[in-house]
Amino acid sequence: MPQRHLHSPRLTAITILDRLEQTRQPVKMLLDRETTRRPLPARERGLIMEIVYGVLRHRQSLDRIVELVSTTRLDKLDPLIHQALRVGLYQLFHLDRIPSRAAVNETVESCKAAGKPKRLQGFANAILREALRRQEDLAVAAATDRFGQTILNHPEWLVNRWRKRFGEAETRRICASNNRLPSLVLRQNNLVDGKDTLQQMLAARGITSLAGTYSPDAICIPHFSGSITQLPGYPEGLFLVQDEAAQLTTPLLGPFRQGGRYLDACAGLGGKTSHLLQFAGAWQLQIDAVEPEQSRRDKLGDNLVRLFGTASAKIHPVRLETLKESHLSAFDGILVDAPCSGTGVTGRHPDIRWNRREEDLLRYQEEQLALLHHAFGMLCPGGVLVYATCSLEREENEEVVARFLTAHRAMSLTDCTPYLPPAAHHLVADGFFSPHPDETIDGFFAARMQRC
Numbered sequence: 001m002p003q004r005h006l007h008s009p010r011l012t013a014i015t016i017l018d019r020l021e022q023t024r025q026p027v028k029m030l031l032d033r034e035t036t037r038r039p040l041p042a043r044e045r046g047l048i049m050e051i052v053y054g055v056l057r058h059r060q061s062l063d064r065i066v067e068l069v070s071t072t073r074l075d076k077l078d079p080l081i082h083q084a085l086r087v088g089l090y091q092l093f094h095l096d097r098i099p100s101r102a103a104v105n106e107t108v109e110s111c112k113a114a115g116k117p118k119r120l121q122g123f124a125n126a127i128l129r130e131a132l133r134r135q136e137d138l139a140v141a142a143a144t145d146r147f148g149q150t151i152l153n154h155p156e157w158l159v160n161r162w163r164k165r166f167g168e169a170e171t172r173r174i175c176a177s178n179n180r181l182p183s184l185v186l187r188q189n190n191l192v193d194g195k196d197t198l199q200q201m202l203a204a205r206g207i208t209s210l211a212g213t214y215s216p217d218a219i220c221i222p223h224f225s226g227s228i229t230q231l232p233g234y235p236e237g238l239f240l241v242q243d244e245a246a247q248l249t250t251p252l253l254g255p256f257r258q259g260g261r262y263l264d265a266c267a268g269l270g271g272k273t274s275h276l277l278q279f280a281g282a283w284q285l286q287i288d289a290v291e292p293e294q295s296r297r298d299k300l301g302d303n304l305v306r307l308f309g310t311a312s313a314k315i316h317p318v319r320l321e322t323l324k325e326s327h328l329s330a331f332d333g334i335l336v337d338a339p340c341s342g343t344g345v346t347g348r349h350p351d352i353r354w355n356r357r358e359e360d361l362l363r364y365q366e367e368q369l370a371l372l373h374h375a376f377g378m379l380c381p382g383g384v385l386v387y388a389t390c391s392l393e394r395e396e397n398e399e400v401v402a403r404f405l406t407a408h409r410a411m412s413l414t415d416c417t418p419y420l421p422p423a424a425h426h427l428v429a430d431g432f433f434s435p436h437p438d439e440t441i442d443g444f445f446a447a448r449m450q451r452c
Helices: 009-021 025-036 040-059 059-071 079-094 100-113 118-133 135-141 156-166 168-177 193-202 271-283 294-308 320-323 350-356 360-375 397-408 422-427
Strands: 185-188 218-223 239-241 261-263 286-292 312-315 330-338 381-390 411-414 445-451
Touching: 009 025, 009 040, 009 079, 009 100, 009 350, 009 381, 040 059, 040 079, 040 350, 059 079, 059 135, 059 312, 079 100, 079 118, 079 156, 156 168, 185 271, 193 218, 218 294, 218 330, 239 271, 271 286, 271 294, 271 330, 286 422, 294 312, 320 360, 320 445, 330 360, 360 381, 360 397, 381 397, 397 445
Parallel strands: 261 286, 261 330, 286 312, 330 381
Antiparallel strands: 185 218, 185 239, 381 445, 411 445
Protein backbone atom coordinates (compact mmCIF):
# COMPACT_ATOMS: atom_id res chain seq x y z
CA MET A 1 0.00 0.00 0.00
CA PRO A 2 1.47 3.39 -1.00
CA GLN A 3 2.42 5.50 2.01
CA ARG A 4 0.23 8.38 0.83
CA HIS A 5 -2.91 6.28 1.26
CA LEU A 6 -1.93 5.12 4.74
CA HIS A 7 -1.86 8.78 5.84
CA SER A 8 -4.22 10.38 3.33
CA PRO A 9 -6.50 13.26 4.40
CA ARG A 10 -9.55 11.14 3.50
CA LEU A 11 -8.49 8.24 5.72
CA THR A 12 -7.72 10.66 8.55
CA ALA A 13 -11.15 12.27 8.14
CA ILE A 14 -12.84 8.85 8.10
CA THR A 15 -10.94 7.80 11.23
CA ILE A 16 -11.86 10.99 13.11
CA LEU A 17 -15.54 10.64 12.21
CA ASP A 18 -15.52 6.98 13.27
CA ARG A 19 -13.96 7.83 16.64
CA LEU A 20 -16.34 10.73 17.12
CA GLU A 21 -19.35 8.46 16.72
CA GLN A 22 -17.90 5.89 19.09
CA THR A 23 -16.72 8.25 21.84
CA ARG A 24 -18.74 11.51 21.54
CA GLN A 25 -15.51 13.40 22.21
CA PRO A 26 -15.19 16.94 20.79
CA VAL A 27 -14.09 16.79 17.17
CA LYS A 28 -11.36 19.39 17.73
CA MET A 29 -9.80 17.16 20.38
CA LEU A 30 -9.78 14.24 17.95
CA LEU A 31 -8.33 16.39 15.18
CA ASP A 32 -5.63 17.81 17.46
CA ARG A 33 -4.74 14.29 18.60
CA GLU A 34 -4.27 13.17 15.01
CA THR A 35 -2.12 16.15 14.08
CA THR A 36 -0.03 15.85 17.24
CA ARG A 37 0.62 12.19 16.54
CA ARG A 38 1.56 12.94 12.93
CA PRO A 39 2.06 16.61 12.03
CA LEU A 40 0.29 17.51 8.78
CA PRO A 41 0.93 20.17 6.15
CA ALA A 42 -1.49 23.08 6.50
CA ARG A 43 -3.20 22.18 3.20
CA GLU A 44 -3.90 18.60 4.33
CA ARG A 45 -5.16 19.70 7.75
CA GLY A 46 -7.44 22.21 6.02
CA LEU A 47 -8.90 19.51 3.77
CA ILE A 48 -9.45 17.18 6.71
CA MET A 49 -11.28 19.91 8.64
CA GLU A 50 -13.35 20.83 5.62
CA ILE A 51 -14.44 17.23 5.07
CA VAL A 52 -15.08 16.38 8.74
CA TYR A 53 -17.02 19.55 9.51
CA GLY A 54 -18.88 19.32 6.20
CA VAL A 55 -19.96 15.75 6.86
CA LEU A 56 -21.22 16.75 10.32
CA ARG A 57 -23.23 19.63 8.84
CA HIS A 58 -24.85 17.41 6.18
CA ARG A 59 -24.86 14.02 7.88
CA GLN A 60 -28.54 13.17 7.51
CA SER A 61 -28.65 14.22 3.84
CA LEU A 62 -25.59 12.09 3.10
CA ASP A 63 -27.17 9.12 4.87
CA ARG A 64 -30.33 9.65 2.84
CA ILE A 65 -28.29 9.28 -0.36
CA VAL A 66 -26.90 6.00 0.97
CA GLU A 67 -30.46 4.84 1.69
CA LEU A 68 -31.56 5.72 -1.83
CA VAL A 69 -28.68 3.86 -3.47
CA SER A 70 -28.01 0.90 -1.17
CA THR A 71 -30.19 -2.05 -0.20
CA THR A 72 -28.25 -2.40 3.08
CA ARG A 73 -29.79 -0.63 6.06
CA LEU A 74 -27.68 2.10 7.64
CA ASP A 75 -27.53 0.33 11.00
CA LYS A 76 -26.16 -2.79 9.27
CA LEU A 77 -23.24 -1.01 7.61
CA ASP A 78 -19.69 -1.56 8.79
CA PRO A 79 -19.07 1.57 10.93
CA LEU A 80 -15.90 2.67 9.16
CA ILE A 81 -17.37 1.96 5.71
CA HIS A 82 -20.37 4.08 6.74
CA GLN A 83 -18.07 7.00 7.53
CA ALA A 84 -16.17 6.44 4.30
CA LEU A 85 -19.40 6.68 2.31
CA ARG A 86 -20.26 9.93 4.07
CA VAL A 87 -16.80 11.31 3.28
CA GLY A 88 -16.99 10.25 -0.37
CA LEU A 89 -20.52 11.57 -0.86
CA TYR A 90 -19.71 14.87 0.81
CA GLN A 91 -16.92 15.40 -1.72
CA LEU A 92 -19.18 14.45 -4.64
CA PHE A 93 -22.14 16.60 -3.63
CA HIS A 94 -20.55 19.56 -1.81
CA LEU A 95 -16.92 20.05 -2.90
CA ASP A 96 -16.85 21.23 -6.50
CA ARG A 97 -13.08 21.70 -6.55
CA ILE A 98 -12.37 17.99 -6.05
CA PRO A 99 -12.72 15.93 -9.27
CA SER A 100 -15.41 13.27 -8.91
CA ARG A 101 -13.12 10.43 -9.97
CA ALA A 102 -10.54 11.45 -7.38
CA ALA A 103 -13.20 11.66 -4.66
CA VAL A 104 -14.36 8.10 -5.41
CA ASN A 105 -10.94 6.53 -5.92
CA GLU A 106 -9.27 8.14 -2.92
CA THR A 107 -12.16 7.18 -0.63
CA VAL A 108 -12.05 3.55 -1.78
CA GLU A 109 -8.25 3.50 -1.39
CA SER A 110 -8.75 4.77 2.17
CA CYS A 111 -10.98 1.76 2.88
CA LYS A 112 -8.21 -0.47 1.55
CA ALA A 113 -5.58 1.33 3.66
CA ALA A 114 -7.80 0.85 6.72
CA GLY A 115 -7.60 -2.91 6.17
CA LYS A 116 -11.17 -3.47 5.06
CA PRO A 117 -11.76 -6.63 3.00
CA LYS A 118 -12.15 -6.43 -0.77
CA ARG A 119 -15.87 -7.17 -0.46
CA LEU A 120 -16.40 -3.96 1.54
CA GLN A 121 -14.06 -1.97 -0.69
CA GLY A 122 -16.14 -3.07 -3.66
CA PHE A 123 -19.35 -2.17 -1.86
CA ALA A 124 -18.09 1.37 -1.14
CA ASN A 125 -16.91 1.74 -4.73
CA ALA A 126 -20.28 0.61 -6.12
CA ILE A 127 -22.28 2.96 -3.88
CA LEU A 128 -20.14 5.98 -4.70
CA ARG A 129 -20.16 5.29 -8.45
CA GLU A 130 -23.91 4.78 -8.51
CA ALA A 131 -24.38 8.02 -6.55
CA LEU A 132 -22.17 9.79 -9.05
CA ARG A 133 -24.19 8.39 -11.96
CA ARG A 134 -27.47 9.58 -10.39
CA GLN A 135 -26.01 12.74 -8.85
CA GLU A 136 -28.50 15.26 -10.21
CA ASP A 137 -31.60 13.29 -9.17
CA LEU A 138 -30.15 12.30 -5.79
CA ALA A 139 -29.30 15.91 -4.92
CA VAL A 140 -33.03 16.66 -5.07
CA ALA A 141 -34.25 13.42 -3.49
CA ALA A 142 -31.87 13.74 -0.52
CA ALA A 143 -33.60 16.92 0.64
CA THR A 144 -36.45 14.90 2.17
CA ASP A 145 -36.65 11.73 4.25
CA ARG A 146 -38.62 8.59 3.41
CA PHE A 147 -41.74 10.20 4.87
CA GLY A 148 -41.40 13.29 2.66
CA GLN A 149 -40.30 15.56 5.51
CA THR A 150 -37.53 18.12 4.92
CA ILE A 151 -34.17 16.96 6.23
CA LEU A 152 -32.68 19.63 8.53
CA ASN A 153 -29.44 17.81 9.42
CA HIS A 154 -30.02 18.14 13.15
CA PRO A 155 -31.07 15.42 15.63
CA GLU A 156 -34.80 14.92 15.97
CA TRP A 157 -34.92 15.69 19.70
CA LEU A 158 -33.34 19.11 19.16
CA VAL A 159 -35.46 20.01 16.13
CA ASN A 160 -38.64 19.07 18.02
CA ARG A 161 -37.66 21.32 20.93
CA TRP A 162 -37.00 24.25 18.64
CA ARG A 163 -40.26 23.72 16.74
CA LYS A 164 -42.25 23.89 19.97
CA ARG A 165 -40.45 27.00 21.17
CA PHE A 166 -39.58 28.97 18.02
CA GLY A 167 -42.05 27.67 15.42
CA GLU A 168 -41.44 25.87 12.14
CA ALA A 169 -40.12 28.79 10.09
CA GLU A 170 -37.56 29.95 12.68
CA THR A 171 -36.44 26.37 13.34
CA ARG A 172 -35.75 25.86 9.65
CA ARG A 173 -33.91 29.17 9.48
CA ILE A 174 -31.72 28.27 12.49
CA CYS A 175 -30.89 24.86 11.03
CA ALA A 176 -30.12 26.33 7.61
CA SER A 177 -27.84 28.90 9.22
CA ASN A 178 -26.08 26.17 11.21
CA ASN A 179 -25.48 24.18 8.01
CA ARG A 180 -23.59 27.01 6.30
CA LEU A 181 -19.89 27.69 6.78
CA PRO A 182 -19.82 30.48 9.40
CA SER A 183 -17.82 33.66 9.01
CA LEU A 184 -14.65 34.06 11.02
CA VAL A 185 -15.25 36.90 13.49
CA LEU A 186 -12.41 38.88 15.05
CA ARG A 187 -12.48 41.34 17.92
CA GLN A 188 -10.21 44.27 17.22
CA ASN A 189 -7.78 45.06 20.05
CA ASN A 190 -8.65 48.75 20.22
CA LEU A 191 -5.71 49.43 22.57
CA VAL A 192 -3.28 48.71 19.72
CA ASP A 193 -4.66 50.10 16.50
CA GLY A 194 -7.80 51.03 14.63
CA LYS A 195 -10.16 48.68 12.83
CA ASP A 196 -9.48 50.37 9.49
CA THR A 197 -5.77 49.56 9.77
CA LEU A 198 -6.45 45.86 10.33
CA GLN A 199 -8.92 45.73 7.47
CA GLN A 200 -6.36 47.41 5.21
CA MET A 201 -3.78 44.80 6.22
CA LEU A 202 -6.25 42.04 5.39
CA ALA A 203 -7.10 43.62 2.04
CA ALA A 204 -3.40 43.83 1.16
CA ARG A 205 -3.27 40.04 1.51
CA GLY A 206 -6.35 39.67 -0.70
CA ILE A 207 -8.60 38.82 2.26
CA THR A 208 -12.10 40.31 2.13
CA SER A 209 -13.39 41.56 5.46
CA LEU A 210 -16.49 43.37 6.67
CA ALA A 211 -17.31 45.48 9.71
CA GLY A 212 -19.40 43.59 12.27
CA THR A 213 -23.17 43.91 12.28
CA TYR A 214 -23.61 44.41 16.03
CA SER A 215 -20.33 44.94 17.85
CA PRO A 216 -18.28 48.08 17.11
CA ASP A 217 -15.02 46.11 17.50
CA ALA A 218 -16.01 43.20 15.24
CA ILE A 219 -14.44 42.34 11.88
CA CYS A 220 -15.94 39.48 9.89
CA ILE A 221 -14.10 37.40 7.29
CA PRO A 222 -16.55 35.33 5.20
CA HIS A 223 -15.68 31.78 4.14
CA PHE A 224 -12.29 31.75 5.86
CA SER A 225 -10.65 28.33 6.15
CA GLY A 226 -6.94 29.03 6.64
CA SER A 227 -4.72 29.27 9.69
CA ILE A 228 -5.67 32.10 12.04
CA THR A 229 -2.06 32.51 13.15
CA GLN A 230 -1.12 33.38 9.56
CA LEU A 231 -3.52 36.33 9.37
CA PRO A 232 -1.84 39.75 9.26
CA GLY A 233 -1.86 41.41 12.67
CA TYR A 234 -1.93 38.16 14.64
CA PRO A 235 1.67 38.30 15.97
CA GLU A 236 1.24 42.00 16.80
CA GLY A 237 -1.85 41.30 18.91
CA LEU A 238 -4.23 43.33 16.75
CA PHE A 239 -7.13 40.93 17.26
CA LEU A 240 -8.59 37.91 19.01
CA VAL A 241 -11.07 35.47 17.47
CA GLN A 242 -14.39 36.08 19.20
CA ASP A 243 -17.99 35.90 17.97
CA GLU A 244 -20.11 39.06 18.04
CA ALA A 245 -22.42 37.71 20.74
CA ALA A 246 -19.49 37.08 23.06
CA GLN A 247 -18.13 40.55 22.27
CA LEU A 248 -21.38 42.10 23.46
CA THR A 249 -21.43 40.20 26.75
CA THR A 250 -18.55 41.85 28.61
CA PRO A 251 -20.02 45.39 28.40
CA LEU A 252 -23.08 44.10 30.28
CA LEU A 253 -20.92 44.39 33.42
CA GLY A 254 -21.06 48.17 33.02
CA PRO A 255 -21.18 50.86 34.08
CA PHE A 256 -17.73 50.06 35.46
CA ARG A 257 -16.76 51.41 38.87
CA GLN A 258 -13.62 53.53 38.89
CA GLY A 259 -10.84 51.45 40.43
CA GLY A 260 -13.16 48.45 40.65
CA ARG A 261 -12.28 44.78 40.70
CA TYR A 262 -13.82 42.44 38.12
CA LEU A 263 -13.72 38.66 37.74
CA ASP A 264 -14.00 36.40 34.71
CA ALA A 265 -15.19 33.32 36.58
CA CYS A 266 -14.85 30.87 33.64
CA ALA A 267 -11.95 32.32 31.70
CA GLY A 268 -11.10 29.52 29.26
CA LEU A 269 -8.78 30.85 26.54
CA GLY A 270 -9.33 34.45 27.61
CA GLY A 271 -11.76 36.01 25.17
CA LYS A 272 -13.74 37.85 27.82
CA THR A 273 -10.77 38.33 30.16
CA SER A 274 -8.91 40.16 27.40
CA HIS A 275 -12.03 42.21 26.62
CA LEU A 276 -12.21 43.29 30.26
CA LEU A 277 -8.59 44.35 30.03
CA GLN A 278 -9.49 46.64 27.12
CA PHE A 279 -11.75 48.54 29.56
CA ALA A 280 -9.29 48.37 32.46
CA GLY A 281 -7.06 51.31 31.55
CA ALA A 282 -9.80 53.92 31.29
CA TRP A 283 -11.32 52.86 34.63
CA GLN A 284 -8.19 51.69 36.51
CA LEU A 285 -9.78 48.26 36.92
CA GLN A 286 -8.19 45.21 38.48
CA ILE A 287 -9.03 42.11 36.45
CA ASP A 288 -9.01 38.59 37.86
CA ALA A 289 -9.63 35.35 35.98
CA VAL A 290 -10.31 31.77 37.07
CA GLU A 291 -9.02 28.88 34.99
CA PRO A 292 -8.18 25.63 36.79
CA GLU A 293 -7.20 23.58 33.70
CA GLN A 294 -3.50 23.81 32.86
CA SER A 295 -3.61 23.68 29.04
CA ARG A 296 -6.36 26.31 28.82
CA ARG A 297 -4.56 28.46 31.38
CA ASP A 298 -1.39 28.32 29.29
CA LYS A 299 -3.28 29.46 26.19
CA LEU A 300 -4.99 32.18 28.23
CA GLY A 301 -1.61 33.51 29.33
CA ASP A 302 -0.26 33.33 25.77
CA ASN A 303 -3.23 35.30 24.44
CA LEU A 304 -2.87 38.02 27.06
CA VAL A 305 0.84 38.39 26.34
CA ARG A 306 0.22 38.54 22.60
CA LEU A 307 -2.51 41.17 22.98
CA PHE A 308 -1.07 43.33 25.75
CA GLY A 309 2.60 42.40 26.08
CA THR A 310 2.03 40.95 29.53
CA ALA A 311 -0.37 38.61 31.33
CA SER A 312 -1.95 41.67 32.95
CA ALA A 313 -4.82 39.90 34.70
CA LYS A 314 -4.45 38.01 37.96
CA ILE A 315 -5.04 34.40 36.96
CA HIS A 316 -6.22 31.98 39.65
CA PRO A 317 -5.39 28.30 38.92
CA VAL A 318 -8.25 27.01 41.10
CA ARG A 319 -11.92 26.15 40.86
CA LEU A 320 -14.39 28.93 41.59
CA GLU A 321 -15.58 27.46 44.90
CA THR A 322 -11.97 27.43 46.14
CA LEU A 323 -11.47 31.08 45.21
CA LYS A 324 -14.68 32.01 47.03
CA GLU A 325 -13.24 30.90 50.36
CA SER A 326 -10.72 33.76 50.31
CA HIS A 327 -12.55 36.37 48.21
CA LEU A 328 -15.92 36.95 49.88
CA SER A 329 -17.55 40.22 48.69
CA ALA A 330 -14.38 41.03 46.74
CA PHE A 331 -15.66 41.92 43.26
CA ASP A 332 -17.66 44.78 41.78
CA GLY A 333 -18.58 42.66 38.79
CA ILE A 334 -18.43 38.96 37.93
CA LEU A 335 -18.94 37.33 34.56
CA VAL A 336 -20.01 33.67 34.59
CA ASP A 337 -19.78 32.33 31.05
CA ALA A 338 -20.86 28.88 32.11
CA PRO A 339 -20.20 25.45 30.61
CA CYS A 340 -23.31 24.46 28.66
CA SER A 341 -24.74 22.20 25.96
CA GLY A 342 -23.60 24.63 23.24
CA THR A 343 -26.74 24.27 21.12
CA GLY A 344 -26.36 27.90 20.01
CA VAL A 345 -22.97 27.26 18.39
CA THR A 346 -23.65 24.03 16.56
CA GLY A 347 -23.02 25.84 13.28
CA ARG A 348 -19.47 26.68 14.31
CA HIS A 349 -19.05 23.35 16.15
CA PRO A 350 -21.29 20.88 14.27
CA ASP A 351 -20.17 17.87 16.32
CA ILE A 352 -22.14 19.31 19.25
CA ARG A 353 -25.49 18.57 17.63
CA TRP A 354 -24.65 14.84 17.41
CA ASN A 355 -22.80 14.57 20.74
CA ARG A 356 -25.45 16.09 23.00
CA ARG A 357 -28.48 14.33 24.48
CA GLU A 358 -31.62 15.96 25.88
CA GLU A 359 -30.88 14.56 29.31
CA ASP A 360 -27.62 16.54 29.37
CA LEU A 361 -29.53 19.81 29.84
CA LEU A 362 -30.55 19.30 33.46
CA ARG A 363 -27.05 18.08 34.32
CA TYR A 364 -25.65 21.34 32.96
CA GLN A 365 -28.31 23.29 34.86
CA GLU A 366 -27.07 22.02 38.22
CA GLU A 367 -23.48 22.89 37.34
CA GLN A 368 -24.52 26.36 36.20
CA LEU A 369 -26.49 27.05 39.38
CA ALA A 370 -23.52 25.99 41.49
CA LEU A 371 -21.26 28.45 39.65
CA LEU A 372 -23.76 31.29 40.17
CA HIS A 373 -24.03 30.43 43.86
CA HIS A 374 -20.25 30.64 44.27
CA ALA A 375 -20.15 33.91 42.32
CA PHE A 376 -22.85 35.44 44.50
CA GLY A 377 -20.68 34.91 47.58
CA MET A 378 -17.89 36.99 46.01
CA LEU A 379 -20.04 39.90 44.78
CA CYS A 380 -19.94 43.29 46.53
CA PRO A 381 -23.16 45.09 47.48
CA GLY A 382 -24.33 46.89 44.35
CA GLY A 383 -22.15 44.60 42.22
CA VAL A 384 -23.18 43.25 38.82
CA LEU A 385 -23.35 39.56 37.94
CA VAL A 386 -23.61 38.58 34.28
CA TYR A 387 -24.60 35.01 33.47
CA ALA A 388 -24.01 33.76 29.92
CA THR A 389 -24.23 30.56 27.89
CA CYS A 390 -23.99 29.64 24.22
CA SER A 391 -27.17 27.57 24.55
CA LEU A 392 -30.67 28.15 23.15
CA GLU A 393 -32.35 25.95 25.77
CA ARG A 394 -34.58 27.29 28.53
CA GLU A 395 -33.26 24.76 31.07
CA GLU A 396 -29.83 26.38 30.88
CA ASN A 397 -30.97 29.97 30.49
CA GLU A 398 -34.25 31.39 31.80
CA GLU A 399 -34.81 28.50 34.21
CA VAL A 400 -31.33 28.86 35.70
CA VAL A 401 -31.85 32.60 36.24
CA ALA A 402 -35.29 32.04 37.79
CA ARG A 403 -34.00 29.41 40.21
CA PHE A 404 -31.00 31.55 41.13
CA LEU A 405 -33.09 34.66 41.81
CA THR A 406 -35.53 32.65 43.93
CA ALA A 407 -32.66 31.37 46.05
CA HIS A 408 -30.89 34.76 46.30
CA ARG A 409 -33.38 37.50 47.14
CA ALA A 410 -30.61 40.10 47.30
CA MET A 411 -30.24 39.83 43.50
CA SER A 412 -32.50 41.45 40.94
CA LEU A 413 -32.70 41.07 37.16
CA THR A 414 -31.96 44.16 35.05
CA ASP A 415 -32.57 44.84 31.38
CA CYS A 416 -29.59 44.23 29.07
CA THR A 417 -30.73 46.79 26.49
CA PRO A 418 -29.03 49.96 27.85
CA TYR A 419 -25.63 48.26 27.82
CA LEU A 420 -25.74 47.13 24.19
CA PRO A 421 -25.14 49.10 20.97
CA PRO A 422 -28.39 50.24 19.29
CA ALA A 423 -27.83 47.74 16.46
CA ALA A 424 -28.19 44.90 18.98
CA HIS A 425 -31.25 46.15 20.86
CA HIS A 426 -33.61 43.93 18.88
CA LEU A 427 -31.65 40.89 20.12
CA VAL A 428 -33.02 41.46 23.65
CA ALA A 429 -36.16 39.58 24.72
CA ASP A 430 -37.71 39.95 28.18
CA GLY A 431 -34.57 41.79 29.28
CA PHE A 432 -32.26 38.93 28.25
CA PHE A 433 -29.68 39.23 25.49
CA SER A 434 -30.66 36.18 23.43
CA PRO A 435 -29.70 36.20 19.73
CA HIS A 436 -30.40 33.18 17.55
CA PRO A 437 -27.67 31.91 15.20
CA ASP A 438 -27.20 34.04 12.08
CA GLU A 439 -24.54 35.06 9.59
CA THR A 440 -22.07 36.70 12.00
CA ILE A 441 -23.52 35.91 15.42
CA ASP A 442 -23.87 32.72 17.40
CA GLY A 443 -26.88 31.61 19.36
CA PHE A 444 -26.34 33.02 22.84
CA PHE A 445 -27.93 34.00 26.14
CA ALA A 446 -26.94 36.56 28.76
CA ALA A 447 -28.68 37.86 31.85
CA ARG A 448 -27.58 40.93 33.83
CA MET A 449 -28.29 40.86 37.57
CA GLN A 450 -27.38 43.28 40.34
CA ARG A 451 -26.96 42.84 44.08
CA CYS A 452 -28.86 45.14 46.40
